[in-house]
C-alpha cells in the first residue's frame with residue numbers, strides 16, 4: 014500500500030488527457046439537492062420505527078430529586094420511559110479528551126436542555142406528549158453562567174471532582190490551561206514607545222445548521238447496532254458506541270447521511286449512545302429528530318474574554334504582546350480544550366513579535382457544552398489581537414495596512430518562536446496586498462464611511478490519517494471510497510476530479526462512496542479543513558496504486574518487460590506510445606474481466622511534546638477588508654464592501670472555493686454584527702430559536718462582495734493545495750471592528766457590534782455629530 | 785397532566801391538488817402542511833428547520849402564493865392547489881435549478897429546495913428584479929452555508945435566460 018506522505022504530490026504538474034482539476038466542476042450530488050431528492054437523516058424512512066423525545070428542566074443547574082414517569086408510561090403509544098436509574102450503573106460517561114459527558118443527565122442537570130428523561134413511543138406526537146407528562150422534581154442550584162462567577166473563589170463546581178480524577182485543577186472550574194511564551198521581558202521597556210491595554214469579548218454563538226439533525230439506531234440480529242447520524246466523524250462515533258456499550262467495532266455500523274450543514278457542530282457524539290441504548294433495550298428502531306431549539310442546546314462556539322497588553326515602537330513595530338484568554342466552554346469538555354489550546358497557540362497572530370506571553374484557560378460553566386465551530390478558537394483570540402494592532406495604529410497615527418505590512422512575517426519566517434516554532438508556509442504579504450488592492454485601500458474613504466483590514470491565521474490538522482480505496486472497473490467507470498463527510502464543502506466533487514485526471518475516466522462515470530463504516534475504509538475526521546489535503550492525498554495515492562497495478566498486469570498480459578512501461582495520469586506509456594489507462598486496463602484484464610483495486614493512505618504523525626501534538630500540516634491564512642457606513646443616529650451599520658483573500662495553494666475547484674469563502678465570510682458577519690446566545694439568571698437560553706436568534710440573511714451581505722485567492726501551489730495536498738474552508742471567517746470581526754472604529758472614531762471592543770453598541774459607543778465618546 | 789398541546793386529537797380529511805394530481809389524506813387536525821407533506825404523503829423534498837416561519841426551508845406555493853408550510857395547517861390546504869419542489873422538478877432539472885448548480889449556490893443543500901421555490905415565485909412575479917429586489921424578496925430564506933451571493937447570481941442568470949427565450 015503506498016503511503017503518501019504530506020509532501021507535495023509527485024504529480025505536481027497536471028498531465029494526461031483530462032484536465033478537470035482546476036475547473037468549475039458542478040457539485041457532486043448537486044442535482045439531488047436542487048430537486049429535493051437528497052435524503053437527509055429526517056428524510057429517510059424506517060419501517061416500524063419508534064420515536065424518541067426528551068424531557069428536560071427549565072434551568073441550567075439543578076439537583077434531580079425524583080422523577081415520576083407514571084403519567085407518561087400510561088399514555089397511548091408509549092413503549093419505554095428511561096432515565097439515569099434505568100441504565101447500567103454507574104452511568105457511562107464519554108468524551109474525547111475528558112470522559113465527562115454522561116449518557117443521560119445523572120443526578121444533576123448541568124445546562125439548560127440536558128436530557129433527563131427519554132421517552133420512546135410509536136409516533137413523534139405520542140413521544141412528545143408523553144415527555145411533557147413526565148414530572149421531574151428538581152431543586153434549582155446556583156449555577157455559574159459567566160466567567161466571573163465560574164472563576165470566583167467560592168464558585169460552585171460545574172463538574173464534581175470525581176468526574177476528573179487525578180486532575181490538579183479538579184477543585185476549580187478551569188478544565189484546562191496552557192501557557193505559550195517566548196522572548197525576554199527585560200528588553201521591552203526601552204523599545205516600546207506606545208503600550209495598548211484592553212479587554213475584548215467574543216460572544217457565544219450557535220451553529221444553526223438548517224438541518225438541525227437527528228439520530229436513528231437500529232438493533233441488529235447479531236446483538237450489534239446500526240446508528241444513522243449526520244456526523245462529521247463517523248469513525249469516532251463508531252468507536253464511542255463500541256466503547257460505551259462494549260460491542261465489537263465490527264458490529265457497530267455507522268451510517269452517516271450527508272449533514273445538512275456541519276460547521277463543526279456535528280463532529281462529536283452527544284445523544285447517540287443514549288439512542289443506541291434505547292434501541293438495544295426496546296429491540297426497536299429508535300428515531301430522534303431534533304428541533305432547531307434542541308440543536309441550539311447541543312452545539313455552540315465558546316465565548317471568550319481576552320485581556321491584552323501590546324507594545325509598539327514609534328515606527329509601529331510590535332515589541333511584545335501579552336494575553337489572558339478565557340474561553341467559556343460550558344458544562345462538558347467536548348473538544349473545547351482543544352479549541353482553547355489551538356486557538357491561543359496562534360493567538361499572537363502571524364506577526365514578528367520579540368516577546369509573547371499567552372495564558373489561556375478553558376472555563377466550565379453551566380451552559381451548553383461548546384464544541385468545534387469553523388475557525389476553532391482562532392477567530393476569538395484573533396479578534397483581540399487584530400483590534401490591538403488597530404488601536405496601536407490609531408495611537409501612532411499609522412495606517413492600519415501599513416501597521417500590518419511592518420509586522421507580518423515573510424515566507425518561511427517564524428511567527429511562533431520558542432521550543433516549537435512555526436514558520437509562515439505561504440507568501441502571506443501577497444494576500445494582504447491583494448485585499449488592500451481589491452477594496453481600493455489607496456483611494457480616499459467616502460465620507461461617512463470607515464474601512465478596516467485584518468488578517469487571520471489558523472493551524473490546519475496536526476495529526477491525521479485518511480485511507481481510501483479506488484476501483485477501476487472494466488468498462489472504464491470508477492469508484493472511490495472515501496470516509497470524508499460531505500456536509501457542503503463538496504469533498505466528493507474533488508475526489509471525482511482527482512480520479513478523472515489521474516485515471517483518465519470521464520467525470521460522469523465516477524461514483525463516490527462515503528458515509529458507511531461497513532463499506533468505507535477508515536478516516537479520522539472531517540474537520541480542520543483537512544480533507545482536501547489528507548483524503549485528497551489518499552485518493553491520489555490510490556489512483557497511483559491502480560496505475561502501478563495496471564502496468565504490472567499489462568506487462569504480464571502482453572509479455573512486455575515492466576521496465577519498458579511507465580505510467581502518467583490517465584495513461585500507460587508503452588514502447589509504441591501512450592495509450593489511455595482504461596484501454597490498457599481492458600487489455601490487461603482480458604476475457605476474464607475483473608477490475609483494479611487501489612489503496613491509498615495519508616498519515617501525519619504527531620510530534621511528541623508539541624503543544625498541539627504536532628506541527629500543523631498547513632496554515633489557513635486570510636486577509637479581509639471591509640468598508641462600512643454607520644448611521645450615527647441609530648448606530649446601524651451598512652456593509653458597503655467586503656473583500657477576502659485566502660492563501661489557498663491551488664484551487665482544485667474554483668467554484669467550490671468561492672462558495673466556501675463567501676460562506677465563511679458571511680458566517681463571520683454573524684458573530685461580528687448580530688449573533689449571541691443570551692442566558693437569564695437561571696441559565697435558560699433567552700433567545701432559543703430562529704425568531705429571537707438572528708443569523709445573516711440575503712440583506713446582510715455587503716453591497717459589494719468579492720472573494721479571491723492567492724495560488725502559489727505551495728500546499729501539502731494534491732497539486733499543491735491547502736485546506737480552505739475556514740479562512741474567510743477568521744478575521745471578519747477584526748475588519749468589521751476596524752471599519753466601524755474608523756467610521757465613528759472610537760472602537761467597540763465587545764462583539765457582536767450591534768446597532769445598540771455602536772450607538773452607546775458614540776454617545777459615551779461624546780462624539781455626536783455636531784450638527 | 786394528560787392534557788398537552790401536542791396530544792393527538794381528532795382527524796380530518798383533506799383533498800387537494802398536489803403537483804397537478806388529486807390526492808386525499810386523513811390527518812390529525814393539528815398537523816401542519818409541512819408535516820403532512822413529509823409524513824403523510826411521503827414528499828420529503830420540503831425541508832424543516834425552525835418550524836416557526838423564520839427560515840423558509842419549508843417554502844411551497846399554495847394557490848400560487850409562497851408560504852412557509854410549517855405555518856399552515858394541512859387542513860387549510862383542503863381544496864387548494866399546492867406546488868412543491870417535487871412538482872417543480874417533475875420534468876427534470878429546470879433552467880433555474882441548472883443556474884443554481886452553475887453558480888455554485890448549492891453547498892450542504894438543505895435550504896435549497898426552499899430557495900428554489902422562493903426564487904421561482906420571484907421569477908414569475910418580477911422577471912426583471914434588480915439585485916436589491918432579489919435580495920429583499922429572498923430574505924425570508926436563510927442559508928447557513930451562506931450561498932447568498934451565488935443564489936442571487938443564479939436568479940439573475942435564470943432571469944436573463946428567460947428573457948432571451950421569451
Ligand code: FES
Nearest residue numbers: 835837839840854
Ligand atoms: S421550517 Fe418553516 S420557516 Fe423554517
Ligand code: FES
Nearest residue numbers: 892893895927929
Ligand atoms: S446550502 Fe447549506 S443551508 Fe443553504
